[in-house]
Amino acid sequence: MALRTGKEYIDSLDDDRQVWLDGKQVNVLKHEQLRPCVDAFAQIYDLQHDPKHQDLLVTKSPTTGDPVSLAYLEPRSGDDLRKKRTMIEFLARRSGGTLGRLTDYKAPLLLGLYDIRDDVANVNPEWRDNIINYVESYREKDLCGTHGFADPPHDRSVDTNFPFLKVVNETSKGITLRGAKAVATLAPFANDFIGLTIPRPGLKPEEVLMFAVPLNSRNLKIVCRASHTHVKNSEDHPLAAHYDEMDAWMIFDDVFVPRDRIFFRDRADLLPGMFERVVPVGINHIVIRMAIKAEVLLGTGVAIAEYMGSTKTPAVQAALFDMTAYLETLRAFLTAAEAQATTTPTGMMLGNRQQLVLGRIYGVDNLPKILQRLREICGSSLLLAPGEQDRNNPEIGQLIKTFLMGQDPRTTDRYKMMKLAWDYIADSFGGRQLLFEQYNAQTSPFNKGLVTAHYNFDSVVEVAKKIARVASTRAEATP
16 A cells, blocks of 8 residues: 555544543544644645656655655655755645644654664664564555654652653563653644653653554543634635644553564663654754745735835835845755765765754744744734625625725735734744744754754864964863
């Protein structure tokens, strides 16, 4: 089986999974706030079968030769990296960069897992076989996945015996897990959950895990945050009506994990090296998507300024400049990452991690300013742009057209652009978007620490010392 259709994807979610929303157990296929995102992902699956997009979205399986998603292409050249970037850009544009966990996002994580197969074999050869078989099965079945690394937040000075996710029982057939993981974005709409433990001080062997389970596993509960999907007036929410990908807690109330779905465990001493090989593969996807979001934000700002006749206003020009520089700087980081690509021990080519982490930090730190620039371009008109139902109402519609819209035939289009801007910068959907960008793939301060810890400062220090006529003592200290 390869390249599922949208219908096959939808049918796969009818599997008795336990999804909870607003304190009630719900069916993702029937719930009015969840079904729109199901349909959005189904459309992505159908795109793979469209002859117009197959060169962009499809490749051959390395094991069967059957068509599979291009997301699983293991890059071996710069051309491969660019090909995958083009695919991600195409898919991200459909949602204006708001789907942080597209159906293809799990592929980088799986490729990262596949890349450490020989390393885990040194601990347990069975895990190597499990990784190979799982990645190949996942790819050939064209599954949709979610993941969770984070643990429940708590005051560690008070609760020193917190119930982290851990193994509570083991048999020859597998292990039983108890605890919770977050933030499982996309969980209600996925087929499998992939769990990894983030390295932390004091890890116990039973808490060190890399594994996968089906979302309909017995005793696995998916507890969702409040939905931001707009069911009513969906025409006035071009993003929020369709693309609330949902975030959830994964609660393991004694969930069984089959032995063949265990990829690594117990060895806290080896976990940091393994984790750092698996997770960063996805950073490239994140920065590409952020650049697409920047592209749409800029396009929205320009269009609204043109409709408002304010493109020559100095304040608006300054705002558009900031938004343009933001977009082009993200693109520059991606270009640099591809130009300075690195190769893993297995030969997989990755965008330069330093450039990608720098790009992500830049994108996250400057996004609030860019959103504010769009607010400034919109002005107070953002608050009172009449919706479609108002404009079409038989009693007040004509009054709106007469007294609010005037003689400008473009006013309806301006209102539609304002509604798009609203979803990004004023709606609860947009608030969640900003929060997601700031905290997925670690925080900006954490990533800044990574950069300074690994950056080679030698050459810049030597230049400065040479100008100051200071003798080189670089070996004495490192930042």
